[in-house]
Amino acid sequence: MNRLDEYLAFAVQVAVDAGRVALEHYQRGVIVELKADASPVTKADRGAEQLIRERIAARYPDHAVVGEEYGADGRSSAFRWIVDPIDGTKSFIRGVPLFGVLIALEIDGQVDVGVCHMPALAETVAAATGLGCAWNGQPARVSAVSQLQDATVVMSDALMLARRLGDRWARLEGDAGLLRSWGDCYGHCLVATGRADVMLDPVMNPWDCAALLPIVREAGGHFTDWTGVARIDGGDAVSTNEHLQEQILARLRGV
Numbered sequence: 382m383n384r385l386d387e388y389l390a391f392a393v394q395v396a397v398d399a400g401r402v403a404l405e406h407y408q409r410g411v412i413v414e415l416k417a418d419a420s421p422v423t424k425a426d427r428g429a430e431q432l433i434r435e436r437i438a439a440r441y442p443d444h445a446v447v448g449e450e451y452g453a454d455g456r457s458s459a460f461r462w463i464v465d466p467i468d469g470t471k472s473f474i475r476g477v478p479l480f481g482v483l484i485a486l487e488i489d490g491q492v493d494v495g496v497c498h499m500p501a502l503a504e505t506v507a508a509a510t511g512l513g514c515a516w517n518g519q520p521a522r523v524s525a526v527s528q529l530q531d532a533t534v535v536m537s538d539a540l541m542l543a544r545r546l547g548d549r550w551a552r553l554e555g556d557a558g559l560l561r562s563w564g565d566c567y568g569h570c571l572v573a574t575g576r577a578d579v580m581l582d583p584v585m586n587p588w589d590c591a592a593l594l595p596i597v598r599e600a601g602g603h604f605t606d607w608t609g610v611a612r613i614d615g616g617d618a619v620s621t622n623e624h625l626q627e628q629i630l631a632r633l634r635g636v
Contacts, residue, residue, distance in 0.1 A: 385493060388486050389509040392496040395436045396482040399429040400500030403467055407501060408476040421470050426450050429466035429482060437462050449588045461487045463591035463613070468497075469565035478502050479567040485591035492613060495592035497566050506570045508599035516574045523602035523622035524575040529556045529632075532578035532625055535571060537564035541583045546633070553632045569593045572620040573600040579629050580620040587613045593620065607633045 406425035413421045430450045437446055445456040448464035462484065467473050469480030478501030486494035493510040506521060508514035514521040526532050534557040536542055543550045554560055557579075563571060564582075566589075571577035573596045582589070590604070590613035597604035598611070603626045606615025621629055 385509040385512060388494045389496070389507060389512065391436075391440060392484045392486065392494055393498070393505060393507050395433055396484050396496045396498035397500075397505065398436070399432050399466060399482045399484075400498045402429045402432055403473065403480075403482065404500050407473065411474060413474055421474060422450060423467075423470065423474065425473065426467045426470060430464060433462075433464050433466060433482075433484060447588065449586070459489050463487060463492070463588050465566075465588040465592075468589060469567065472565065479563060479565060481566040481570070483566055483588065483592040485595070487591065492591050492594050495595035497570050497592055497596060499567060499570070504570070506573055506596055508573075508596045510595060510599070512599065514573055514596055514600035516570075521574045521600045523572060523597070523600050524578050525624070526578045526622060527624040529558070529579075529625060529628045531558045533557075533559040533561065533576075534579040534581065535561050535563045535568040535577045536581045537562070537568065538583060542581060545583050549632060549635045556632065565589075566593060569597060569604065569618075569620045572602055572622065573597045575600075575622075578622055579625055580618075581629075582618040585616060585618045590614075590618055593618070 403425045411423045430448045444460040445458040446462045447453040465483040468483045473480040481497045481499040484496045496507040498505045506516050568580040572580045594604045597620045602622050604620050605611050607617045609630050
């Protein structure tokens with residue numbers, strides 16, 4: 382087993398265990414607090430991230446960690462775990478199952494391992510550089526749809542997209558074959574598994590993006606910011622199959 386195999390297997394197991402922490406609170410009337418940026422957080426978010434951090438510290442004590450709820454640990458390392466304990470907290474709060482545990486490993490500045498575990502759906506999508514992408518243990522690939530009018534386009538927030546894109550959003554709505562709001566990490570995993578063709582996110586943080594980049598890439602697709610750069614700190618994100626990327630980027634630019 383090479384090291385990426387090892388890191389991927391570790392990340393999958395930890396994501397599943399963190400998902401169990403989330404499920405202990407799911408659909409049970411969770412208490413919601415607001416963070417400084419007005420985004421919601423629950424005891425489940427914090428508990429899941431604590432478990433992830435404890436597991437990483439026990440297995441890889443020299444590795445750095447940054448997470449949505451507890452920030453960066455300040456450690457300097459070529460290995461950095463990037464964690465979102467519950468991506469889709471608003472869905473989680475409302476009892477909607479489209480949320481996931483995101484765990485990624487960045488090595489020397491490149492994200493090489495990504496796991497998205499969706500505990501309420503019993504789905505895990507996982508990938509590592511050169512090892513491909515798997516959906517519940519089976520190979521996952523993006524779709525072969527080549528024209529936007531035949532594509533299923535999913536999104537996280539229609540109102541935010543409309544505010545940011547203006548008339549371009551109306552054009553994109555008219556051009557897409559099917560438009561649905563299956564948001565957050567779930568939408569990007571739909572692209573990676575060929576169940577959707579494009580996913581649009583107008584606002585993203587590194588912990589939202591990190592696990593998804595290798596997942597979509599290893600499934601044969603593209604995960605980039607809205608300028609087409611494969612990165613996790615661009616502030617927005619779009620996932621596509623290999624055929625639709627330029628069509629979508631042109632719509633985002635207003636071409």
